[in-house]
Amino acid sequence: MSPNLAGLPPRFLRTPEAARFLGLSGRTLEKHRTYGTGPAxxxxxxxxxxxxxxxxxxxxxxxxxxxxxxRGSVLPAKRHDPMPAAPAGRSHR
Structure with missing residues (x-):
């Protein structure tokens, strides 16, 4: 690090430090990044x-x-797909 930057606070944080800054786990922040619901x-x-x-x-x-x-919920709701229909022509006896 150059001497003139030594006293400056960090401008960018990696995921673990960013998660600590927000009070989240690193995994939660990664999920937000994946879903597009997290910070830039x-x-x-x-x-x-x-x-x-x-x-x-x-x-x-x-x-x-x-x-x-x-606005209190930032994660999208889980999507539940309906059960697929039984194949045509088959009966369950």
């Missing part, structure tokens, strides 16, 4: 990094004042 991230040199400003903005978007506020 960048890939630098093949590594996923999060800007602290993006983490704070995402956390602020989740602020709610009531349990009935739909």
């Amino acid at each position: 991230y960048r890939k630098l040199g093949g590594r996923v990094v999060y800007a602290i400003e993006d983490l704070q903005a995402w956390a602020d978007r989740g602020a709610v004042t009531s349990t009935s506020d739909p």
Whole structure:
């Protein structure tokens, strides 16, 4: 690290540090990234990094004042596919 940057706080955090910043597990943050429901991230040199400003903005978007506020849930609802129909021509006796 160059001497003039030594005293600066980090601008980007890797997934484990970003998750700690948000109070989440690393796995939860990875799931949000997969579902597209998490904070903005960048890939630098093949590594996923999060800007602290993006983490704070995402956390602020989740602020709610009531349990009935739909913004309180950031993960999409699980999709349940109906059971497939039985093949035609077969009977279950």
